[in-house]
Amino acid sequence: MSDTAILINTAVAVAAIVVLIVRFKFNPVIALVLGSCYLGLAAGLGVEKTVEAITSGFGDIMAEIGLLVAFGVLIGAVLRDLRAIERLVDALLRVVGPKRIPHAMALTITTFLQSIYLDVLLVISGPLAKAVAPKLGRYGTARMATALAIGLECGIVFTVPGVGALALAALLHVPLGTYLLYGLIVVIPTVTISISLMTFALTRGWWKPEVDELPQPAAETALAAAVRSGGPDALAAPKTRQAPLLLLFTPLLVSLVLIATGALADVVEWKNPVASFLSSPVVALMLGLIGTCFVGRKYLGQSAVEESLGRGLRDSGPILLLNGVGGCLAAVISQAGLGDILGEYFSANTWAPLLLVWFMAAALHVAVGSVTISAITSAGLLAPLAPVLGLNPVLIALAAGAGSLFMVHLTSNTFWLLQSLLGQTTRGTLKTCSAGVSVASVVAMGPILALSLVL
Incomplete structure (x- = not known):
């Protein structure tokens, strides 16, 4: 099959995935598998090779990140x-x-709390941000809503163990410790600079509380509705003895330090079997889970911990499936030879490939409205391109993550939760969430392009 035909069929497959999700409300898992099937058959792989690519792609991703996500x-x-x-x-x-x-x-949200499922994290942290907002004066709601939106969305794609970060690292075969280190290098200045820029704009006349915030009674009603949407226990927590705050996060922090240590050991070429074992991401996060469960048993009780784990298992199912089908699309694209075709058009000694990655992820996000889906899809499309270009895959992964943040809008669940929980109008949420996260999307390319000069 000609290169042109493969490019056209790939574009058709991606467009079909977007239409199925947005227009016909298909579950993203089903839409991505259908798009993978179409591309494999249209690209001439045949039935057997198409099915083999889909199943092996799913299995490869699950082997890399399944336990990590769980x-x-x-x-x-x-x-x-x-x-x-x-x-x-x-x-x-x-x-x-x-x-x-x-x-x-x-x-804090973007670096330390990414193990918590996004909607749960938002439903818990939203009311806390709203309670803090009056202490900041006239622009308190705008500042807290913007900070929450930027912190939540950036953490998903830049910080291990954020769902998007795990998927991007797996699809582009980036060691998780490497992604953790470079993700932090990108996300910390991105969040800091983006919030500062948005604060400057919002407090210089862009934010108008009389039209951008809901009247207090309406805001309280919206907040109650949002809490109900998160389940009857969305804000409630069992009454427990107070554990020392540092103790609560110590197991997770130890896990992240172990993973980072493994990455640094690779850089300096230090080999030690015990250190290698403990710093492997699966073992490190397993130790973090065991430690967190021990803390939970002491301060919640065994039965409460079992209930928590049961809820966590239910939450992890959809996340695992979505990440897995991203691997299906990536495997079919690789088999179709798209990487070799695109590699002819871009040179590794320019910034154009990274800007292409950003633009593709941004366009997918505008169309689909999901940060995770756009990041996974764009990474799957461009994974075969990494070896052809000679670029460090971590740069492509980070650029895809940055692009997938662009323009969080009205199809996003995060958008509506932020509106309700912070007492904003739709107009206000477009400023704090859509504009704020879009600024972060653009700002993130600064550190990423800087890294491209040394990696």
Whole structure:
């Protein structure tokens, strides 16, 4: 089959996936598998090779991140019931004060809390942000909503064990420790600079509380509705003895330090079998889960921990399936030879490939409205391109993550939860969420392009 035909069929497959999700409300898992089937057959792989590519692609991704996603979600489920997030925000407020709380809260969410399922994290942290907002004056709601939106969405794609970060690392075969280190290099300045830029704009006349915020009674009603949408226990937590705050997060922090240690050991070419074992991501996160469960058993009780783990297992199912079918599309695209075709048009000694990655992920996100789906789909499309270009795959993964943040809009569940939980109008949410995260999407390319000069 000609190169042109393969390019056209790939475009048709991606467009079909978008239409199935947006227009016909297909589940993304089904849409991605159907798109993979079409591409394999249309590209001339035949029935047997198409099915083999789809199943092997799914299996390869599950082998790389299946346990990582499950362990991360389970850690988050126990931390949620230990009221770790609420207590952490209270501690931050005491330490940094109201003036710096937007930056502090966003950076904490984006770096340390990504094991907690996004909707759960948002439903818990949203009311906390709303309670802090009056301490910041006239623009408090705008500043806290923007910080929350940027922190949540950036964490998904840049920070291990964020769902998008795990998928991007797996699809592009980036060691998880490497992604963790470079993701932090990108996400910390991105969040800090983006919030500062948005604060400047919002407090210079762009934010108008009379039209961008809901009247107080309406805001309270919307908040109650949002809490109900998260389930009857969305904000409730079992009454427990108070565990030391540092103890709550120590197991997770130890896991991340072990993973980072493994990456640094690879850089300096230090080999030690015990260190290699403990720093492998699966073992490190398993140790974090065991430690978190021990803390939970002491302060919640065994039965409450089992209930937390049960909820975590239910949450992890959809995440695992979505990540797995991203592998299906990537495998079919690789078999179709798209990487070799696209590689002829781009040179590794320019920034054009990274900008292409960003643009493709951004376009997919505008069309689909999901950060995770757009990141996974764009990474799957471009995974075969990495070896052809000679670019470090971590750069492509980070650029895909950055592009997938562009223009969170009205098809996103995060958009509506932020609107309800923070008491904003739709117009206000377009400013704090859509514009704020889009600024972060663009700002993130600064550190990524800087890294491309040294990697």
